[in-house]
Amino acid sequence: MSRLVSFDDAREKARRRMPRFAFDFIDGGAGTETGLGRNRAAFINRILEPRALINVDGDLSTRTRFLGKSWAAPYGVAPVGLAGLAWPGIDRFLARAAEQAGVPYCASTPSTAKLEDLHDCAPNSGWFQLYVGSSQEIVDDLIERARIAGYDTLIVTADVPRPGKRRRDLRNQFALPLKITPRFIWELASHPKWSLGVLRHGAPRFANLERYAEPGASTTSLASLMAKQSSGRLDWDLLADIRSKWPGKLILKGILSPQDAQRATSEGVDAIVVSNHGGRQLDGAPATLDALGPIRDAVGPDFPLIVDGGIRSGEDVLKALMAGADFVLMGRAFLYSVAALGQDGAAEAFTMLQTELTNAMAQTGVRDIVDISK
Numbered sequence: 001m002s003r004l005v006s007f008d009d010a011r012e013k014a015r016r017r018m019p020r021f022a023f024d025f026i027d028g029g030a031g032t033e034t035g036l037g038r039n040r041a042a043f044i045n046r047i048l049e050p051r052a053l054i055n056v057d058g059d060l061s062t063r064t065r066f067l068g069k070s071w072a073a074p075y076g077v078a079p080v081g082l083a084g085l086a087w088p089g090i091d092r093f094l095a096r097a098a099e100q101a102g103v104p105y106c107a108s109t110p111s112t113a114k115l116e117d118l119h120d121c122a123p124n125s126g127w128f129q130l131y132v133g134s135s136q137e138i139v140d141d142l143i144e145r146a147r148i149a150g151y152d153t154l155i156v157t158a159d160v161p162r163p164g165k166r167r168r169d170l171r172n173q174f175a176l177p178l179k180i181t182p183r184f185i186w187e188l189a190s191h192p193k194w195s196l197g198v199l200r201h202g203a204p205r206f207a208n209l210e211r212y213a214e215p216g217a218s219t220t221s222l223a224s225l226m227a228k229q230s231s232g233r234l235d236w237d238l239l240a241d242i243r244s245k246w247p248g249k250l251i252l253k254g255i256l257s258p259q260d261a262q263r264a265t266s267e268g269v270d271a272i273v274v275s276n277h278g279g280r281q282l283d284g285a286p287a288t289l290d291a292l293g294p295i296r297d298a299v300g301p302d303f304p305l306i307v308d309g310g311i312r313s314g315e316d317v318l319k320a321l322m323a324g325a326d327f328v329l330m331g332r333a334f335l336y337s338v339a340a341l342g343q344d345g346a347a348e349a350f351t352m353l354q355t356e357l358t359n360a361m362a363q364t365g366v367r368d369i370v371d372i373s374k
């Protein structure tokens with residue numbers, strides 16, 4: 001019997017089980033957080049048309065082909081940096097659960113487990129997300145490491161030319177290394193399961209970047225190394241350079257303008273993620289669901305499009321597909337589930353999502369997910 005009722009319930013439980021600074025880091029967005037709210041509002045306000053008298057008895061199919069592979073469902077785990085703050089060990093839990101569920105798992109440059117270890121957890125479904133930081137040497141090395149580890153898909157994130165200004169983090173004075181203040185000690189003492197998890201799995205760290213720091217480097221210098229992983233130097237020339245170095249599928253993440261999307265199609269990009277980084281970068285950015293339609297029109301019906309931002313249920317997945325996406329990614333929903341339920345929350349999230357999606361398909365007369373037209 002699943003203990004997960006909804007991702008909204010999981011969020012409330014996660015809020016109680018996580019230290020305040022950690023929950024705010026995961027949950028928060030840029031500026032006034034109206035952009036964050038806009039992502040959700042767009043899904044809430046989108047209406048699905050119920051259809052009746054269509055025989056939807058028996059199993060409905062959510063299987064889909066995307067970027068040359070067959071997936072059990074058209075959703076996957078978005079790349080999340082410092083996910084270990086949500087729940088210690090979470091990167092591996094989610095990678096294994098996604099592999100088990102037959103859907104993509106995106107390891108991130110600032111993930112709290114090594115990209116090589118995460119590929120071992122998700123050998124068939126792992127994608128690797130790259131930040132183009134200020135050091136070209138590190139960028140080239142990360143690309144090479146991803147190839148050697150066996151990843152076949154690289155996601156280049158394009159929407160972090162500067163770190164986002166997140167007011168909750170500033171108010172909490174959230175920075176790495178975590179400062180040992182009386183309030184911090186109180187937060188650890190009042191969230192014992194989270195703190196015990198840290199004892200078992202170690203404090204969240206930039207596992208992929210440690211090798212680029214001086215031997216014995218402090219967390220502070222690692223944090224500054226991470227800060228340099230967001231840089232404003234990514235442009236079309238640099239993207240072409242990455243394209244020439246990466247033999248596998250290349251996904252460009254963080255596109256919101258139809259012009260940018262159209263250009264990407266002629267630069268050898270295999271897919272685009274219509275994304276505003278979960279409302280964490282530009283408060284005034286459009287809701288991703290609203291940006292999706294004009295981008296679909298710009299790139300044509302066949303170009304592979306992914307959308308993320310504010311997806312919190314199987315119905316939302318269906319809404320995204322009906323609005324023109326081929327695939328969706330979800331970030332916070334999976335973080336809340338594991339923070340609420342621990343390791344079991346990873347598998348339970350996929351089970352619940354699948355039930356919600358097929359239920360919504362039945363209500364709207366969709367027997368097979370591939371029949372949804374763009």
Ligand SMILES: Cc1cc2nc3c(=O)[nH]c(=O)nc-3n(C[C@H](O)[C@H](O)[C@H](O)COP(=O)(O)O)c2cc1C
Pocket residue numbers: 025026027039078079080081082108109110129157253275276277278279280308309310311329330331332333
């Ligand atoms: C805590 C957190 C960390 C994130 N870190 C990254 C990252 O390292 N790389 C990246 O491309 N996107 C990152 N994202 C953005 C997600 O990949 C995704 O675009 C976003 O979470 C989607 O919105 P949702 O959380 O509402 O599903 C992060 C998001 C969150 C919430």
